Amino acid sequence: MNKKFFIIGGLAVILLLLGVWVYLLVYGAPATTDDIFANLGTEGEVTEGDIVVPPVVIEESPVVNVDAGRLRQLTTGPVAGFREVQLSTTTPALIYYVEMGTGHVYTINTESGETLRVSATTFPQTIAAEISNTGRYYAMRSASASKSTPLTVGTISTSTVSITKSYEGTALDVAFNNNEELYILSREADTSSAVTYNLQSNSSALLFTLPFLEAKVEWGKERGDSHLVYPKPATALEGQLYEISGDTLTRLPVQGLGLTALKSGNITLYNVIEGRRLKSYFFDHSFGVKESLDSAVLVEKCTGAADEGVFICAQDGSKTNLRNQEDWYAGEITFADSVWLLDGNSLTGELLFDTLEESGRQIDIINLDLNDTGEVLYFINKLDNTLWMYEL
């Protein structure tokens, strides 16, 4: 019995020594006592010679790539409104835009592409926004069950990232003129009225009244300009075109089923339903004559250029034989647009670009806007409300 215990014990010691030998063979003998003993810090802090500080991650402002081709997507999120603002000839233009849903305001530097948030004031469910030509004043409209939507007007702060509210109400439509005054079209029982709201004095003055409620107004750009007015379009209902100057409503010789219209200089581009098809015409106010376009363009996809009878319009070349515009209004159909320059004086058209070819994506253009220099087109894609630009 004792012999067995001696043999087992001897074998265990041998194995242990063998293990130590293998360890020393692989890892080598410790050079210092620090390698053997853990530093428990019981005799004060032990400071290493070099402290490795984890690197600080600097969060840089997101940058929009403004050099990636003539057609560029400026935002990935939906936009409620935008405006290019050129504060001086020595500074680059800034694109101000309002984020849909929150009403937060951002700027994009057109040279560096840097995006900055300039207002974090939240306007819940912002669906549309207007920005004055200096980027100082804002009119936010929120979602509503009716056509008369909540309106908040404010001024952007120069010291904080916020907007100061100066007016709240409801509106059917709003627009800034180039004098930073806000036109507000509101409901008055079964009629509508427009006021000019001055944000500097916080006062408003009656602009005009209309005898009907469902009116579409094409606002004049400058203080004192006349405005085009017509009843909102319906395929089966006749519309009539009026011009309102001061408080005087003057009927123009343009009418028809489903009428929509847009004026540039002395030329009005308008749509009517004829023979169960949507037709587009130029009407020259100087001569009182109309000329038809070869294919229909939706006026809502057009903008006037330089007030000289020239229009820039988006049109889907595969859908030029429309029966009406209502299917598009209701969101039943969408378009993949090309953009054209249409001259109402010479009755010519020129293709500027095709969005599908340039981007590989379907773009249904709305809110088309030409900047003040006439060199850049901005628009929103109705499919996802993202903001785009095209350098002409």
Next chain:
Amino acid sequence: MKHLLVSIFIFLFLPISVTYAQIGTSITEPGISIKTTPAYPEPNTSFTSSLDDYSSIDRVTNITWRVDGEVLTEAANLRTINLRSKDGGQPTIIEAVVTFSTGRTQIIKQTVTPRYLDIIVEAQTKTPYFYLGRSVPSVGSAVNLTAVLSNSAVDSNNLLYTWRMNNTVIGGGAQRGKNKTSITTPPGSEFLIGLEVSTLTGEILARRTVSIPSVSPSLHFYEKSSLYGLSNRSVTSLNLTGDSVTMQAEPFNLDIETYNNPDLVEWKINNVVVQNPNTNPYEITLTAENQTFSASTIDFHVRDLNSLLQGVRGQFKLNF
């Protein structure tokens, strides 16, 4: 007695000359006038002026037309001439110098002042706030009608408006200053609205009749986001990519009264009526929880049970 008889004899054989009252702007003997078609042309439109002498006692042997004092030589002896109205408010004076077989000459005159009489139709039916167009009447819905008369120096409060629906006078007769009225859409696919505008002295300034369509309400479904509000794209089929989705039914051209107070509003999922806890009965929140199918059919129905044509039903497919 003898004197009396002589007086009667002389009286009976005195020559008789007839004078006629001048009514409106046309100087006529009974049975001869200038008839304009259309009766109240709009500015810058074509119209015809015709000599109407069917009831004239004497035969007309020569007609000379003058427009604003200028003789139309090419229209000599024509009974009908084609003209074009001027810009709004500018009158055209048309004269027909008529020679009768008796050698008598008469000038018949008419002044045509073109005006626009627009009847703006605003149906009180539903469309969503982003819809850029105007809603259309449906049977039983209220419709507001507004008259806009152009090129009239007279204030609308000093004009008489006679509204008609399908030839029935609305309001019992002409009403002063009544440039707006409201009607209820009658049964049928369309109805006529007529309007006559006249001065307080009875001169008719313009007359117009328009045909207004009546449609059946239609249903569209839109996704609703708590952040962005209502999507502007109508869906017939939707893939549920998250945990839930809120959908809103939009009944286009449904009467606003019915929309606000429907007798029947219900949602069905796969033909089973569901209790909708949303405060807005036109919204429903759908989740994939406890779903055993890869797709569901979602039905919506809204209706006024007292006016069955005021209602609509529709469906969309939700894929999981």
